[in-house]
Amino acid sequence: MSSAARPIANLRSATGIPTGRLAVWWVVASEIVIFGGILASYIMFRLAHDAWTVQAANTNTTIGAINTFVLLTSSLFAVLGHANAVDGNGKRAAFFLRLTALGGAIFIAIKSYEWYTEISHGFTITSNTFWSFYYTAAGLHALHVIAGAVILLLIARDAAKNLELHRVELIGIYWHFVDIVWIFLFPLLYIAK
Amino acid sequence: MAEAAAHHDEHHEHPNYVRIWAILLVLLIISVLGPMLEIRVVTLLTAFGIAVVKAYMVAKNFMHLNIEPRYVVYLMATMLVFMLLFFAGVAPDVMRFEGDNWVKPMQSTAAPGTLGHPDFVPHGEAGGEHH
Numbered sequence: 518m519s520s521a522a523r524p525i526a527n528l529r530s531a532t533g534i535p536t537g538r539l540a541v542w543w544v545v546a547s548e549i550v551i552f553g554g555i556l557a558s559y560i561m562f563r564l565a566h567d568a569w570t571v572q573a574a575n576t577n578t579t580i581g582a583i584n585t586f587v588l589l590t591s592s593l594f595a596v597l598g599h600a601n602a603v604d605g606n607g608k609r610a611a612f613f614l615r616l617t618a619l620g621g622a623i624f625i626a627i628k629s630y631e632w633y634t635e636i637s638h639g640f641t642i643t644s645n646t647f648w649s650f651y652y653t654a655a656g657l658h659a660l661h662v663i664a665g666a667v668i669l670l671l672i673a674r675d676a677a678k679n680l681e682l683h684r685v686e687l688i689g690i691y692w693h694f695v696d697i698v699w700i701f702l703f704p705l706l707y708i709a710k
Numbered sequence: 711m712a713e714a715a716a717h718h719d720e721h722h723e724h725p726n727y728v729r730i731w732a733i734l735l736v737l738l739i740i741s742v743l744g745p746m747l748e749i750r751v752v753t754l755l756t757a758f759g760i761a762v763v764k765a766y767m768v769a770k771n772f773m774h775l776n777i778e779p780r781y782v783v784y785l786m787a788t789m790l791v792f793m794l795l796f797f798a799g800v801a802p803d804v805m806r807f808e809g810d811n812w813v814k815p816m817q818s819t820a821a822p823g824t825l826g827h828p829d830f831v832p833h834g835e836a837g838g839e840h841h
């Protein structure tokens with residue numbers, strides 16, 4: 518799409534940054550409140566109930582660490598995609614965006630295996646409050662990973678044709694935020710035992 | 711292409727992203743190994759302290775928050791303050807089991823037969839009995 522045919526909102530930058538980027542920052546801001554509320558509630562309950570330590574001992578630290586590695590690596594691919602978009606290399610940017618989406622898919626595959634194991638051992642979302650928090654927080658995060666991976670692939674399709682390269686940065690900001698959420702979920706759910 | 715050219719003007723050289731990623735991985739390893747010592751202070755520092763450092767590094771180097779206008783940083787900080795306000799407002803209710811004239815029966819350590827014990831049944835007018 519040529520810039521002449523683009524909606525005015527896409528070209529406006531009265532706030533000092535492109536409107537699209539500002540919109541993503543607003544999304545991130547609202548997500549901070551959503552995930553922050555869940556994590557703050559979890560911390561409150563965790564500190565108030567020593568018995569949760571017994572439940573938390575059943576989460577798999579190795580799997581959590583592997584998934585952290587996967588997400589950190591996917592974040593590297595996302596920022597490398599952005600660097601290539603900045604250089605005007607849409608094909609290479611698309612390549613890195615697809616690698617990022619692959620990272621998201623691996624993350625979800627590992628998480629599916631993890632949940633399958635936990636549920637088959639009797640730890641379900643209704644087992645007790647710890648597991649309710651566990652599945653709610655990790656599940657909401659997983660939904661964000663799935664949504665991000667789909668958007669990454671859509672943007673990669675255009676980027677491969679050198680179209681709308683500014684969107685590479687926008688999805689990157691979102692993806693890095695999803696990574697940051699996991700950076701906090703990992704110690705809270707897997708390490709503090 | 712126009713956007714790419716505009717971006718190119720903003721950033722002349724890319725940071726060494728692979729090096730930043732490598733540092734993040736080293737921090738990840740420390741955050742896993744630290745709590746194995748089972749020393750509370752070390753666990754807090756290595757697990758949660760390092761999580762804050764990792765988040766800062768991702769926000770600064772990958773999200774490029776450091777080169778955004780200041781108001782974007784203030785926007786993010788405001789949301790974090792909201793989170794702290796929420797915590798401060800709700801924590802006293804969640805984290806305490808009893809206070810002045812109130813108890814949470816299911817979590818109370820009150821002795822059987824006294825107010826606060828889960829099986830306590832109030833008698834008299836306070837318990838709804840009328841003569």
